[in-house]
Amino acid sequence: MHVAHLSLHDFRSYPDLDVELGPGASAFIGRNGQGKTNLVEAVDYLSRLSSHRVASDAPLVRAGAEQAVVRAAVVREGRTATLEVEINPGRSNRARVNRAPLPKARELLGLVRTVVFSPEDLTLVKGDPSERRRFLDDLLVLRTPRLAGVRSDYDRVLKQRNSLLKTAGLARGSARESALSTLVVWDAHLARTGAELLAARLHLVEELRPYLGKAYETVARGATRDDAEIGYAASLDLGGAVARDELTELLLEELQRRQPDELDRGVSLVGPHRDELRLTLGAADARLPVKGYASHGESWSFALALRLASYDLLRADGDDPILVLDDVFAELDTERRRQLADLVSGAEQVLVTAAVAADVPQALAGSRFSVADGTVTRDG
Template sequence: MYVSHLSLHDFRSYAVAEVPLDAGVTAFLGRNGQGKTNLVEAVDYLSRLQSHRVATDAPLVRSGADQAVVRAAVVKDGRTAVLEVEINAGRANRARVNRSPLPRTRDLVGLVRTVVFSPEDLALVKGDPSERRRFLDDLMVLRAPRLAGVRSDYDRVLKQRNSLLKTAGLARGTARDGALATLSVWDDHLARTGAEILAERLVLVDALRPYVGKAYETVARGATRDDAEIDYKPSFDLGGATERREIAEAILAEVGRRQRDELDRGVSLVGPHRDDLVLSLGHGPGEERLPVKGYASHGESWSFALALRLASYDLLRADGDDPILVLDDVFAELDAGRRQQLAELVSGAEQVLVTAAVPEDVPEALIGARYRVGDGEVVRDE
């Protein structure tokens, strides 16, 4: 799978951009602030309907414009499909495939799959649990796009339930009784949608675990595949539950136990939105494993972040299609050894999109087509 043509209209800094692409490696070169990352961000947005740089869509629409359009011709098994998303400021987005509107914008998710390496990846290791939850959920949805709907439903349930908890916590008498009765309905919704997300995350972590160990062994000097470990940490003890029905029952039981705390604080304290992906390292048989956050060196942290991305790529590749690899300004953050290792590992991908400030930042293993980006123009080197 690869993108053969990218079209942008009022996306980020570009009023219009038309960029023909080939399979293999393409590098976008230019000074910081010239729009290199905007190009690869657009490709990634088509994959996930999210940016790897910002949390909302508003910054994606060029200043002064009402909407942005990202369109790409995607080649898979010799066939070409044109994917398009219309990003509307303050209104619902719209998506099309081969010019035909999709019933729901989220139906576009997963039709093209990307794995992005960027300087922000260090937050996977050193950041809040929300960073690791998003990493799992993005990968989960790329593997099974229908889960985008479940994820959206859970977010909606959580928002409604939190609002009701605040109301019920302040109410008195019959008003409080009525709020609590309504709350029980939302408890059921939370348990149902939360159990599906939690069960899928557990399966995903089990599938990802061996790939993480293998990837860490490859990128960390002197490491073995047993050094790096990932484990899923729910917000409460599941008691061995792994099936959706069992997990839903466990969530409901915990919600009942924590109800007073939730009413006092006005927030939902139980569910996958409170879980974490635990990253740990060990350096020999029988040695105690320590959490990467707070204990690992800067180099070990970078190696673990790279291992998570490489493991994602390998897992998606094992599912079927090669994802498009995006290496967004990542080489400037790595020492020479890790640059070369990463380049060699990904050089065989069907399509690799690289951004860099100077040509020297791109390792020799990733020699391919090159574009100069500057002053609003994207020009291919001949």
């Protein structure tokens, strides 16, 4: 899979831009603030319908414009399709394939796959649990696009249930009884959608585990594949359950048990939104959490290993995702630059950004583009 042509209209700093790309490595070189990351961010947006840099769509639209358009010709197994998304902050985005409108923008998910390495990846290990949950869910959707609907349904149910908990917690008499009766319905919705999301996450963590160990051994000096470990910490005792029906029952039971606490606090205390992806390092009998214990170098290696493991898992599915290396080589010493470049050089397409051309290893010497003052020029 690779992007053969990228067109942007009012996306970030670009009023209009057209860039011809191809298989292999393409490096965008330019000083910070010139717009090189905006290019790879646009490609990634087509994959996930969200940015790896910001939480909302508003910053993606050029100042003064009302909407942005990202369009790409994507080649997959010898066939080319034109994918397009119209970004409308505050309103529904719209998507097209070969100029035919899709009923929902999220139907674009899965048609192009990207794995992004960026300095922001440190938040995977040093940030809040929400960052790690997002990592899991983004990977889930890349592999199984219909789970985007499940995640959206869960978020909607959670919002409604939290609102009802606040109302019920303050109500008295018949109003409280009515709210509690309605809460039973929302408990069932939360348990059903939450169990499907939870079951998918548990399965993903098990599949990802061996790839993570192998990746960490490769990027961390002196490490073995047993040093890095991931586990899933749910907001309730699962007792080994992994099947969706079992998880639904467990969630319902825990919701009922925690109801008094939830009514007091006005928030849902049980469900996938409270779960954590546990990251640890060290020997099996002396593992420590990466967050709070790992050095900067170990944390960075763990973050890289998570991305490499994602890439390897997607390839094992039979697809070759587009790799984006966004300003990561500046964070690595010469040896680890070479190791990472050697690992990914066999990908069908690698998109690299760097402030200095010398930071890009020889293994990724391919097409070079200069990015300056809002223009992108192919070198040579």
